[in-house]
Amino acid sequence: xxxxxxxxLLIAVMGGVLFSYIxxxxxWMLGPLSAVMLWNALAKRKVYWPVKLRxxxxxxxGFIMGSPFTLETGRQIVLQLPTMLAATLATVFISMGxxxxxxxxxxxxxxxxxxxxxxxxxxxxxxxxxxxxxxxITVVTFMQTVRLLSVVFIVPFLAIHGLAPxxxxxxxxxxNTAFADERDYGLFAAVSLVSAVAAAFFxxxxxxxxxxxxxxxxxxxxxFAAPLPPDEVVLPAQLAVGIYMGTGMNLQSLTxxxxxxxxxLMGAIGVVLFSLVLGYLISSQHSYxxxxxFLSTAPGGMTEMGLTAMILHADLSxxxxxxxxxxxxxxxxxxxxxxxxxxxxRQKNEFN
Numbered sequence: 001x002x003x004x005x006x007x008x009l010l011i012a013v014m015g016g017v018l019f020s021y022i023x024x025x026x027x028w029m030l031g032p033l034s035a036v037m038l039w040n041a042l043a044k045r046k047v048y049w050p051v052k053l054r055x056x057x058x059x060x061x062g063f064i065m066g067s068p069f070t071l072e073t074g075r076q077i078v079l080q081l082p083t084m085l086a087a088t089l090a091t092v093f094i095s096m097g098x099x100x101x102x103x104x105x106x107x108x109x110x111x112x113x114x115x116x117x118x119x120x121x122x123x124x125x126x127x128x129x130x131x132x133x134x135x136x137i138t139v140v141t142f143m144q145t146v147r148l149l150s151v152v153f154i155v156p157f158l159a160i161h162g163l164a165p166x167x168x169x170x171x172x173x174x175x176n177t178a179f180a181d182e183r184d185y186g187l188f189a190a191v192s193l194v195s196a197v198a199a200a201f202f203x204x205x206x207x208x209x210x211x212x213x214x215x216x217x218x219x220x221x222x223x224f225a226a227p228l229p230p231d232e233v234v235l236p237a238q239l240a241v242g243i244y245m246g247t248g249m250n251l252q253s254l255t256x257x258x259x260x261x262x263x264x265l266m267g268a269i270g271v272v273l274f275s276l277v278l279g280y281l282i283s284s285q286h287s288y289x290x291x292x293x294f295l296s297t298a299p300g301g302m303t304e305m306g307l308t309a310m311i312l313h314a315d316l317s318x319x320x321x322x323x324x325x326x327x328x329x330x331x332x333x334x335x336x337x338x339x340x341x342x343x344x345x346r347q348k349n350e351f352n
Contacts, residue, residue, distance in 0.1 A: 004048040011039045011047075012243045016235075026152075028235045029122070029242035030145065036246030049243045055196075057240030058208040060233060061123065063192045065209075065327065066216030067226035068320045074221055076321035083285070084325045087278050087297050091326070092334065094274050095119055095299075096341075098267040102143075106259045111342055112136040116143030117267055119151070119299030120330035123241050126248070127206045128335055132342070137248045142257060143264045147299075150268035155298045156308045158272070163291045184227040191215045205335040213328070271299050288315060296322035 015035025019027035040047045077084065099117030103110045115129045122144045129140040195215025199207035220226050254260075279294035286293070292314040295305045300323075309319045 001048055004046060005050065007045070008036055008039075008047045008049055008243060008247065011035050012239060012246065016239060016242075026122075026148075026238065028238040029245075030149075032239050032242035033141070033145070033246040033249070036243055037249040037251060040247070040249075041251040047247045049240075049247050051244065053240045054244035055208040057237040057244075058123065058127070058206070059192050059196050059212050060229065060237035061241065062196070062209040062212030063188060063216045063226075064229060064234065064237075065324070066213035067188075067220065067228075069217035069220050069324055070317070071221060072317040073321045073324065076318050077325055080286070080318075080321070083282060084322055085329075087282065087322070088326045088329050090278060091271065091275065091297065091299060092118060092330065095267075095271055098263075098270060102260070102263040102267060105263060106256060108139050108256070108260065109134050109136060110345065111338070112139040113143070114338055114341075116140045116264070117147070118330060118334055119147065119271060119326075120334060121327065122148050123245065124206055124209060124327070124331060126245050127209065128331075130248075131205060131335065132338060134342075138250050138254050139260065141245055141249050142254060143260065146261060146264045147268040147271075150265055151272060151298070151300045154269065154272050155275075155295070155300050155305070158276070159291055159295060159298075159308055159312060163294060184225070187224065188216060188219065188226055191219050204332075206331055210328075210331045213331075217324075268299075275299060288318060292318055295319045 012032030012035055015031035015033075016028045017031070019031030019034070024030060036047050036049075039045055095117045096114055099114040100110065102108070102117065103113035106113070111132050111134045112129070115125050115132065115135055116139055118125060120128070122141075125144050126137060126141050129135040129137050192212035192215060195211035196208045197211070199211025199214075204210050216226060251257075275297040276294055278297040279290060282288065282297065283290045283293035288296075291312050292309070295309050295312075295314055296319045298305060305319055305323055308314075309316050
């Protein structure tokens with residue numbers, strides 16, 4: 001297994017370097033995922049990656065996603081909780097509707113299509129798919145990858161060139177971050193590890209990501225500044241998660257990808273356009289620009305939406321608040337909702 005793991009790691013690193021060179025979004029997650037998947041399919045080589053390394057990567061990513069949660073972010077969530085909840089529910093149900101339609105048209109399992117369509121993040125939804133019965137991880141990963149790439153390219157382009165014409169996108173954006181000492185890293189490392197173990201003990205969904213996210217957010221709210229993790233930590237975490245997702249993809253079993261792709265792409269575009277409508281409604285109700293409201297409701301990651309917000313001088317605290325709320329809501333509420341919905345549909349079909 002050690003030799004196979006090393007071979008898998010070598011192929012994954014080559015994929016990450018290639019995707020970085022050609023400027024593909026999230027190169028150290030999507031690059032290893034694609035390289036390992038293709039190596040398994042084309043070279044007919046067995047790939048292997050320990051789940052413990054995947055879990056370690058998820059802990060780091062959970063810390064990163066929880067670190068932007070400031071007091072201002074918490075205040076925004078409290079002030080706009082009804083609006084956030086309504087926008088999140090609308091996005092989730094529209095996505096589920098698209099997933100149901102895709103399943104009916106392509107013949108893939110309903111569970112796979114629903115998990116592949118919900119905008120909860122690539123790694124989060126793949127981990128969630130592993131926890132649900134009758135879910136094809138290959139289909140989920142394929143759909144989430146297509147959705148992610150579509151959103152990552154479409155939303156910033158539309159926000160910069162469509163909603164904020166004349167913005168100088170070449171401006172270098174700096175973030176005021178204080179240098180952290182070893183005690184800060186030690187504190188948040190301990191919090192992340194303990195939170196991950198606690199989340200797994202209480203059987204929370206995606207515990208190795210959700211636990212550190214919530215633990216880090218609570219620690220930040222308690223008054224401790226989260227240190228900015230170095231690339232030497234972030235990139236290996238993305239690499240570890242990307243490799244594991246790549247090992248779970250079996251292209252030979254994805255014989256109907258040509259029929260899945262157009263529905264997934266059009267579904268992603270549909271959710272983005274729906275988010276634009278939601279953004280318009282929110283901007284008309286609150287004193288936000290359309291760019292701020294759109295980036296708040298867009299089904300992209302916090303990193304991509306936050307960077308776009310800084311370029312356009314949008315309200316970053318509002319955008320991060322909406323994005324974190326949707327992420328936590330999806331991680332906490334969607335798993336039991338999906339389980340109940342799938343069980344209800346199965347019972348209805350058996351009754352008929």
